[in-house]
Each structure stands twice: as structure tokens, then as C-alpha cells.
Amino acid sequence: MSGMEEELESFGDRKGADDQREGSKRHLLELTIDIDPEHRSVTLVDDPSQSRAPRSSPRGLALIRQLSWLSAGQASAKSTPDRSPISLRDAIASSPFVLRKDLWSKNKQRLLNSGTKHALQGLRFISTTNSQWRAVESRFWKLASDQGLLSRADFGLCIGMQDSKEFAGELFDALARRKLKHRQRVEWISYDELRDFWLQISDQNFDSRMQIFFDMCDKDLDGLISEAEVKEVIMLSASENKLSKLKERAEEYAAMIMEELDPQRRGYIELWQLESLIQGTTGIGNYGQILVQPRMFCGSGLVRGICYVFIEHWQRLWVLGLWLLAVVCLFSWKFVQYKNQSSFLVAGYCICVAKGAAETLKLNMALILLPVCRNSITWLRSTSAVGSLIPFDDNINFHKIIGGAIFLGVVLHGGVHLTCDFPRLANSPREQFMAAGLAGDFGNRQPTYWELVKSIEGVTGIAMVLIMCVAFVLASGRSRRNLVKLPWPLHRLTGFNAFWYSHHLFIIVYTMLVLHSMFLFLKHDWVDKTAWMYLLLPTLLYMFERTFSGLRAGYSTVQILKAAIYPGNVLSLDMTKPPGFKYQSGMYIFIKCPSISPFEWHPFSITSAPSDDFVSVHIRISGDWTGEMGKIFSKVCEPPVGNKSGPLKAEYLFGLQSRFVLKLDVSPYFRWNRFPKLLIDGPYGAPAQDYKKYDVLLLIGLGIGATPFISILKDILNNIKTTEPKVRRSEMKPLKKESSFRKINGPCNAYFYWLTKEQGSFEWFRGVMNEIAELDHSALIEMHNYLTSVYAEDDARSALITMVQALHLEKNGVDILSGTRVRTHFAKPNWRKVFGNLASLHPNARIGVFFCGSKILARELDSLAREYSHNQATKFDFHKENF
Numbered sequence: 057m058s059g060m061e062e063e064l065e066s067f068g069d070r071k072g073a074d075d076q077r078e079g080s081k082r083h084l085l086e087l088t089i090d091i092d093p094e095h096r097s098v099t100l101v102d103d104p105s106q107s108r109a110p111r112s113s114p115r116g117l118a119l120i121r122q123l124s125w126l127s128a129g130q131a132s133a134k135s136t137p138d139r140s141p142i143s144l145r146d147a148i149a150s151s152p153f154v155l156r157k158d159l160w161s162k163n164k165q166r167l168l169n170s171g172t173k174h175a176l177q178g179l180r181f182i183s184t185t186n187s188q189w190r191a192v193e194s195r196f197w198k199l200a201s202d203q204g205l206l207s208r209a210d211f212g213l214c215i216g217m218q219d220s221k222e223f224a225g226e227l228f229d230a231l232a233r234r235k236l237k238h239r240q241r242v243e244w245i246s247y248d249e250l251r252d253f254w255l256q257i258s259d260q261n262f263d264s265r266m267q268i269f270f271d272m273c274d275k276d277l278d279g280l281i282s283e284a285e286v287k288e289v290i291m292l293s294a295s296e297n298k299l300s301k302l303k304e305r306a307e308e309y310a311a312m313i314m315e316e317l318d319p320q321r322r323g324y325i326e327l328w329q330l331e332s333l334i335q336g337t338t339g340i341g342n343y344g345q346i347l348v349q350p351r352m353f354c355g356s357g358l359v360r361g362i363c364y365v366f367i368e369h370w371q372r373l374w375v376l377g378l379w380l381l382a383v384v385c386l387f388s389w390k391f392v393q394y395k396n397q398s399s400f401l402v403a404g405y406c407i408c409v410a411k412g413a414a415e416t417l418k419l420n421m422a423l424i425l426l427p428v429c430r431n432s433i434t435w436l437r438s439t440s441a442v443g444s445l446i447p448f449d450d451n452i453n454f455h456k457i458i459g460g461a462i463f464l465g466v467v468l469h470g471g472v473h474l475t476c477d478f479p480r481l482a483n484s485p486r487e488q489f490m491a492a493g494l495a496g497d498f499g500n501r502q503p504t505y506w507e508l509v510k511s512i513e514g515v516t517g518i519a520m521v522l523i524m525c526v527a528f529v530l531a532s533g534r535s536r537r538n539l540v541k542l543p544w545p546l547h548r549l550t551g552f553n554a555f556w557y558s559h560h561l562f563i564i565v566y567t568m569l570v571l572h573s574m575f576l577f578l579k580h581d582w583v584d585k586t587a588w589m590y591l592l593l594p595t596l597l598y599m600f601e602r603t604f605s606g607l608r609a610g611y612s613t614v615q616i617l618k619a620a621i622y623p624g625n626v627l628s629l630d631m632t633k634p635p636g637f638k639y640q641s642g643m644y645i646f647i648k649c650p651s652i653s654p655f656e657w658h659p660f661s662i663t664s665a666p667s668d669d670f671v672s673v674h675i676r677i678s679g680d681w682t683g684e685m686g687k688i689f690s691k692v693c694e695p696p697v698g699n700k701s702g703p704l705k706a707e708y709l710f711g712l713q714s715r716f717v718l719k720l721d722v723s724p725y726f727r728w729n730r731f732p733k734l735l736i737d738g739p740y741g742a743p744a745q746d747y748k749k750y751d752v753l754l755l756i757g758l759g760i761g762a763t764p765f766i767s768i769l770k771d772i773l774n775n776i777k778t779t780e781p782k783v784r785r786s787e788m789k790p791l792k793k794e795s796s797f798r799k800i801n802g803p804c805n806a807y808f809y810w811l812t813k814e815q816g817s818f819e820w821f822r823g824v825m826n827e828i829a830e831l832d833h834s835a836l837i838e839m840h841n842y843l844t845s846v847y848a849e850d851d852a853r854s855a856l857i858t859m860v861q862a863l864h865l866e867k868n869g870v871d872i873l874s875g876t877r878v879r880t881h882f883a884k885p886n887w888r889k890v891f892g893n894l895a896s897l898h899p900n901a902r903i904g905v906f907f908c909g910s911k912i913l914a915r916e917l918d919s920l921a922r923e924y925s926h927n928q929a930t931k932f933d934f935h936k937e938n939f
Contacts (some may be wrong), residue, residue: 154705179265179334180850181227181257182215189254192216196250205244207765215254223296223853230272231256237277248388266334269852270327280324286310289856296853297846300861301814302872309860309872316863327426333859371447375454377424383461386419387412398492399578402484406476413469418590418854420462425594427455434643434741449743458805463528470521478508497578516572520886530558538679552679556656566595608739616731617670619689623816625677626760627689630670631734639666641767642744642906646737647673652684657737661763661908661937663821665770671736674758674820688732741796743906743935744768750933753806754894756917758909762810764937765906766821772806772837773828803904804836807894811842811909818874829877841880843873848883858882891920895930901928908937 104796149644158536162274182188199210206214210225231253232242245253256268271290273281287310294303302309317325317333391412394400397406430452437448481494482505489495489502508514523644530550534540538551548554573587614631621627639645639662646657664672677686744764747753755765812818818825820840828837847854864872865879869925873880914936921932 107548107861132868134396142385174921179262179269179852180848181265181268181852181854188216189258192250192254196247200247201244205246207244207311208245208249214250215257220853223292226272226292227257227268228253229275230268233275233277234268234271258937265852266327268856270330273330277342279329280326280724282324283310283314284312286325286856291357293853293856297857299846299857299873301815302857309864312863312867313859318480334855334865336938358607371445372450375446376457379458382419386415390415397578399494401492402489402494403477403480406472408478410469410472410477413465413472416466417462417469417862418573420458420465420585420588421566422594424455424458424462425598427451427458429597430740431601432597437741443746445546448741459528459531463524466521466524470517472507473517476507482508485719494578497580507665512575513572513577516568520565520572523565523804527558527561530554530928552658552681553653553656560655605737609646609735610788614671614734614735614736617691619731621686622819624814624820625686626817626820627675627682627686628672628820629675629734630672631736633669633671634736637671637739639671639739640745641666642742642747643739643767644742644764644765645671645673645739646738648735649681649685649732650735651688651732652681656681659740660683661767662739663763663766665767665774667771667774674760674763692730692732713716718750743937744908744933747803747904749902749907750803751805751852751901752894752898752903753803754890754903754932755806756809756811756905756907756909756913757809757811758811758913761908761937762812762821764908765808766824768808769808769828769837770824772803773824773831776832776834776836787812804901805898806837807840808837809840809842809890811844813845815843815845815873817878818876822874823874825874825876825878837885839878841871841874841876841878842885843880843882846873846882848879851882854882887916887920891924891932895924895928895932898930900929901931903932905934906937907931907935 070075127264132677195214199214201242208225208228209221211228212221217224228245229241230246234256235249235252236242256264259265269282275284275285275288287306290309291303292580294300309577313333314325319331358869369728389412391408395405433448436446437443481489482503484502486502492519495501509518529535535550536552536555540550542549543671565832570588571592573585576585579585614634616629616631619628641662644659644661646659648654648657660673660675662671663674664670675682675685677683742764744755747768753768755768757763757765825839825841828839845859845921849858861872864870869877871878873879905917906916918934918936921934925931
């Protein structure tokens with residue numbers, strides 16, 4: 057028996073049961089279907105005793121809900137006592153209540169293909185579990201009055217909708233209206249009523265959820281929804297999702313829904329019509345099933361772990377292994393050397409440990425400068441030989457690791473000296489001290505403890521320890537991001553400025569380190585004072601880098617072509633290119649504003665493409681320095697007093713904040729000197745600049761973290777403009793790693809995922825997204841915007857927004873949330889499905905995963921990239937932006 061036959065038989069059984077319950081009452085509609093591959097006919101029998109239209113009868117509504125694929129035509133059937141067959145297509149064509157013929161075709165084809173009714177997962181009010189009800193029950197007894205009643209105001213808090221109290225209140229009213237069958241507002245419910253309400257909203261049956269949602273809209277209990285009621289629900293959904301702009305246009309969107317569902321302009325829509333719209337829009341943002349599951353290594357867990365470490369981290373392993381080997385060898389060498397000297401008779405193993413730690417400190421104080429030689433790293437990473445061996449993406453991480461090793465070395469070296477060496481030298485028996493031949497190192501006498509501490513070696517060592525401790529504390533993540541709030545006047549001791557200036561104390565530290573090594577105890581030959589040998593080349597390289605950058609920046613004063621402040625406190629700057637300024641997409645620059653600080657340089661990703669005749673950045677105004685930049689440009693972008701016309705305009709966007717755009721080349725009111733002087737230093741290499749090495753790109757940005765990838769998208773778009781793509785997604789075959797298309801034009805496909813909490817953020821790159829949607833006819837770039845502050849698309853609080861969004865995009869080609877031609881998804885992506893679908897779509901490709909955002913999501917994406925790369929032809933290489 058086919059799925060359609062089963063459905064009709066089930067419906068017939070329920071119809072017979074209804075006949076027995078209702079006795080002599082005849083049903084409004086009787087339906088028989090001749091299931092034939094070539095011809096399908098429908099015979100409708102109407103009860104002449106019934107005066108109301110079929111569309112309004114409870115039985116007709118039940119039939120429409122059960123057989124949604126017939127819903128467009130059956131209401132129009134005439135009474136046919138002779139049961140002569142009526143062509144289903146003719147019935148639809150002649151129906152005065154027909155809404156959308158394409159809806160009939162779509163629903164019919166879906167049913168015929170699947171054999172069963174599509175089980176929708178949308179309109180979820182709450183995901184229920186037994187433990188959830190126990191929590192609801194517990195909250196009820198805490199919130200209930202002395203009479204054991206729960207108020208309407210506490211209903212949202214009780215069922216777990218504490219963030220949606222207004223929506224929960226409307227849900228409460230709808231459930232109360234259903235129960236009491238009147239429109240009078242209810243303010244209190246008992247425990248049993250709460251239990252009944254919970255069972256209804258947690259029912260996983262779609263028809264039940266659909267009826268509840270319909271009742272929320274139908275406030276007057278007439279079984280119909282008017283345009284005013286649709287508007288109210290749109291405003292409620294917009295309010296719950298904090299979409300102020302959508303709320304302002306609720307009347308327009310309500311009219312659009314009525315136009316779609318009520319073409320005859322009767323002034324109302326019914327349950328089955330609303331259900332049809334939801335069925336057409338629910339699940340648009342779903343990715344479907346995971347087509348490829350990750351396969352794991354065979355063998356024991358230990359074998360899998362070892363294989364993974366060597367395969368995935370071989371670059372890091374050999375660099376860290378070489379460094380650790382050097383540290384261990386130097387420590388052991390000095391340890392053995394001092395163990396065989398006469399000083400060992402007095403100081404024992406204390407001096408061996410202290411001198412071994414000192415030797416590792418010399419090496420690490422030299423190496424810590426190399427990861428921050430940005431010009432050298434930018435040049436080296438562009439060479440294929442060196443770039444493939446050394447993990448330049450981890451330069452900042454390696455810098456931090458060496459910093460941690462320096463901290464341990466300082467504690468070990470200084471701590472052993474102060475607590476072990478010095479007391480032994482000062483308190484050992486004089487005969488033993490003289491026999492060891494140490495008197496000549498201290499003026500032919502035995503020194504006291506405080507004389508050792510107050511010596512040049514002791515003072516410089518203690519001073520270096522104190523300065524390093526300050527630098528380490530202010531460089532911590534919480535302090536650098538200004539998460540530690542100190543009272544006035546200590547509030548300026550945290551933040552990026554404190555980190556920046558404290559790190560420049562290294563000049564004093566290196567000076568003291570050389571001085572410290574020149575006055576060593578027990579060593580007098582200059583050959584044995586080796587600190588300067590370790591430091592010579594790294595410090596010269598670093599000094600050359602800083603000098604080169606300073607000279608380059610002095611000649612890199614830029615003129616500002618356009619400045620704009622966007623919603624979400626983002627400053628966009630378009631600047632002229634300095635002479636000889638060349639860069640690759642994914643790189644970043646440092647910017648200095650002397651009017652704010654003559655010393656501070658701050659890094660920002662370049663958002664323009666290399667072929668553009670300008671260089672642009674987007675700056676999030678969130679700290680001290682960026683805050684001052686925002687204040688300066690806000691003043692500059694204000695229109696002149698008394699000027700109500702002219703080329704300078706202020707545009708209000710999204711009801712969030714004014715956006716000011718200034719083009720100086722056409723404005724008679726502003727001159728170059730109105731803007732602050734800016735200097736740029738760079739460009740510098742970043743992980744994203746290696747995107748051309750991959751067949752496919754997965755670009756993921758959180759908020760302002762999208763900036764490194766905008767330049768990449770623009771670069772790919774420029775390639776699309778200049779060359780005709782040879783590969784179309786619909787015709788794509790499994791890619792070879794060295795495909796000719798990739799060699800010429802870079803990656804064959806790019807998938808861009810942008811997650812943001814603020815609706816106004818889409819304005820930052822609206823022009824780029826619209827241009828890609830217009831020009832990328834081969835769909836080489838696939839964009840996915842996510843507004844994470846909005847409830848998921850299967851949530852009842854977002855159901856009507858999803859409908860409005862789909863209709864508006866279909867009719868006008870513009871997304872109502874982003875204002876672009878790219879559809880906005882709600883909540884967060886299912887990253888496992890994203891990786892699984894990419895692995896299925898590109899089975900033989902090397903996919904570069906580039907991410908800029910939080911550490912928590914970075915760990916999840918890194919784990920998924922490793923998981924889906926195991927034993928598969930598709931390989932995911934994860935890269936995270938570091939500044």
C-alpha cells in the first residue's frame with residue numbers, strides 16, 4: 057500500500073469513528089480517490105442541510121489539515137449527489153478560494169514523492185523532557201501564591217521563558233482562551249491547569265503546535281485572523297527578538313502576508329492558509345542530514361593519539377622539539393660544568409641549578425624577539441620552502457611559550473640564588489670557603505648575605521625580576537582586554553595601553569641583562585660572559601626591523617578618502633595607498649594617530665582588495681585608543697552648522713545610531729587638515745593570506761572578526777569580474793589538488809559564515825555582499841549571515857519573522873534583516889553539519905578553514921577540522937587569526 061493510500065485509509069477510519077460519535081449528524085464532506093498513475097479524480101459530496109461554506113466547517117478544517125496537498129481545491133467543490141468524478145485539476149482551477157496554484161503543485165509533488173506527510177519540526181514552543189517538567193513544577197511552588205495559584209506575570213519565568221515574558225504572556229492568554237472558550241482575560245491558574253498548559257506547549261505534534269500558534273493570533277476566537285492581528289504578532293515577535301526596525305515596519309509586512317494569503321481581499325486568513333505558508337518557509341535554513349560522517353583511526357586509543365599528534369602537528373612538534381632539546385642541552389652542560397668546579401664544594405647543587413637556568417635564560421631572551429620580527433616573518437612565510445616547514449601562524453603562541461619559559465627560568469635562577477647560593481657562600485665555614493679558592497672573587501674575603509644582594513649582580517637581577525613581573529601581569533589576557541576593573545586612579549593600569557607601554561620596558565631589561573652578565577661572580581674571562589653572544593644577532597635584527605618600520609611609517613602618511621561610522625560603533629576608513637604599498641588579501645597593518653598618542657600602534661585587518669586603488673580598514677570602537685578615534689571622526693563627520701544642503705549628508709540606519717559618510721573630493725566644507733593625521737605601518741602577514749593554497753575556503757568570522765575575510769571575498773570577486781569561471785557548482789567534479797583553475801585564480805569555492813549579535817552590523821559590508829550576489833552567477837562564493845540574537849527558525853517566537861523574511865526576499869530580492877540580497881539565518885549554525893556537507897560536496901579537496909573570533913568556538917572548529925580529516929580524501933586545515 058502506498059503512503060497516500062495509508063493516509064486516506066487512516067483518515068477514513070477516523071471518519072467512521074466520528075460518524076458513530078455524532079449519530080445522525082452527517083459530515084460535510086465525503087471524499088473518494090481513484091489512485092491511478094495516469095488519472096486522479098475526486099468526488100465530493102456536500103450535505104445540503106448544511107448552510108455554511110465547506111471552508112468553515114470543523115470537518116472541512118480537519119480534512120484540510122490531514123490532506124494538505126488537496127487544500128487548494130477541495131473547498132470549491134459543488135454538491136454532487138450522483139458522485140460524478142470531478143477532475144482535481146479542474147476543481148482547483150474553478151475554486152473561488154484557491155490561493156496559490158504553485159502551492160498545490162508543490163504539496164502534491166512532495167506527498168507523491170515521499171508517500172507520507174512531511175513531518176515539520178518548526179513552531180517549537182519548548183523542548184520538553186521529564187527533568188524540565190520537574191524544574192517547572194519546582195518553580196511553580198516557589199512562585200505560587202498562598203492559594204496555590206500562579207499569576208500570568210510569572211508564567212514565563214515558571215516555564216523557562218524568563219527572557220520572553222511578553223511572548224509567554226500572550227501564550228498564556230491563548231491557552232486560557234482555548235480552555236475557557238471566551239475572550240475574558242485570566243490572571244491566575246492552578247497547578248493542574250499549568251500541567252495541562254505544559255502538555256499542550258510541549259506536544260511534539262505539528263498540528264497541535266500549529267493550532268496553538270493560530271490561537272495566539274486569533275484573539276477574538278472567530279476562527280479567522282485579520283490583518284490587525286497579524287500585525288500584532290509581528291510586533292510581538294520583533295520585540296522578543298529585539299528587531300526594532302522590523303517592528304517599525306510591522307504594518308507593511310502584515311499587508312504583505314495578507315496579499316499573499318488573501319488574494320481575494322476577504323480581510324482574513326484561516327488556519328490552513330497560515331499552515332501552508334509555514335510549511336513553505338520552515339526549514340529554509342536547515343542543512344539537511346550529514347552526508348559524510350567522520351571516520352576514526354583503527355587501533356587502540358594510544359595509537360590513534362600518537363598518529364594524530366604526528367600527522368596534524370608535525371610542524372609545531374619539530375620546532376618545539378628542537379627548542380626543548382636546545383634548552384635541555386644548555387641546562388645540562390652548565391650543570392655538569394659547575395659540578396666539576398671548586399665552587400661546588402661550597403654551594404653544592406644550588407649553584408649548578410642556578411647556572412643551568414641562567415644559560416637557558418640567555419637563549420630564551422634571544423629567541424623571544426624572533427616571533428615579533430613581523431617584516432621578516434611576512435617575507436619568510438611567502439617563500440614556499442620555509443613557509444611549509446615553520447608554523448608562522450603560531451608566532452604569537454611561540455612568543456608566549458618562550459615568555460613562560462623565561463618566567464620559570466627567572467624564578468629558578470633568582471630563587472635558588474637568594475635562598476640557597478647566597479646563604480651558603482655567606483655562612484659556610486671560613487676554612488672551607490678559603491680552601492675552595494673563592495676568596496679571590498670577593499676581594500680576598502668572605503662576603504655577607506646582604507653584600508651579595510646589594511652587589512651589581514644582585515641589584516640588576518632583582519630589578520629585572522620586578523620589571524618582568526609587571527610586564528607579565530599586564531600582558532595577561534584579562535588585563536590586556538581591560539576585563540580587570542581597578543578603582544580610580546589605578547584604572548589606567550589595565551588595558552591595551554598598559555600592555556603596550558609595559559612591554560617597552562624590555563629595553564631596560566636587556567640593558568640590565570648585559571650589565572648583569574658583565575659582573576658575574578666566579579667568572580672573569582670575557583669569553584665566559586656569553587650573554588651578549590646570544591643577544592647580538594636577535595637584537596640587531598629586531599632593532600633593524602623597528603628602524604625600518606619607523607622610517608617606512610614616516611613616509612606612509614595617508615590621506616583619508618572616506619570615513620563612516622556604522623551601527624555597532626564601527627569606524628570605516630578608506631585611505632590612499634602610500635607609494636610602493638603592496639599587500640595580499642588577509643594581511644593587516646598598524647595604524648598610529650599622533651594626535652591621540654605619539655607612540656601607540658594598533659593592528660587592523662585590511663578589508664580592501666589588493667587591486668583596489670585605496671586601502672580600507674574597519675575599526676571596532678571598544679577601547680581607549682579606538683574610543684578617541686571614534687570621538688574625533690564623529691566630530692569631523694558632523695555637517696557644518698547652518699548647512700542644510702550640499703553633498704554632505706547624515707543617514708539614519710536601523711534605528712540604532714546615525715551613520716555619517718563623508719567624501720572629501722566633492723565637499724566644499726571640509727579639507728584634508730580637518731581629519732587627524734594617520735600613519736600606517738605594514739603590511740604584515742597573517743594566516744588568512746595563505747588562502748590561495750587551498751581548493752576550497754571556509755571563512756568564519758564573529759562580529760568584527762569578519763574583516764580579514766572581506767578582502768579575500770573582494771579579491772575573488774575581482775577575479776570573477778576579470779575572468780570567466782571554468783567551474784560551476786552544478787557541474788563540479790571531484791577536485792584534484794593541482795587543478796589548473798586553482799593555480800590561476802585561487803580557490804574554486806568559498807563559503808563565508810558571518811555571525812553577529814547586532815542587526816546593524818550587516819551595514820558594514822552591505823555593498824560587498826550585494827555585489828557578490830549580483831555578479832557571482834556561478835555561485836563560487838556562498839554567503840551565510842547569522843543573527844545570533846534572534847531565536848532559531850524552528851522557534852515559535854521567530855515563526856512569523858521567518859515567513860515575512862521569505863516572502864519579502866522572494867518578492868523584492870532583499871532580506872529584511874540585513875538589507876542585502878543575502879538571506880539572514882537565525883541563531884547559530886550546526887557546525888558539524890557544515891563540515892559534513894562540505895566533505896560530501898568536495899570529496900577530494902583540501903579545504904582551508906580560516907577563523908577569527910572567540911577561543912571557545914576556535915577549539916570547537918579545530919576539533920571538527922581534525923575529526924573530519926581523519927582517513928578521508930577531504931582534508932580540513934584550521935587557521936586562527938592572532939594579533
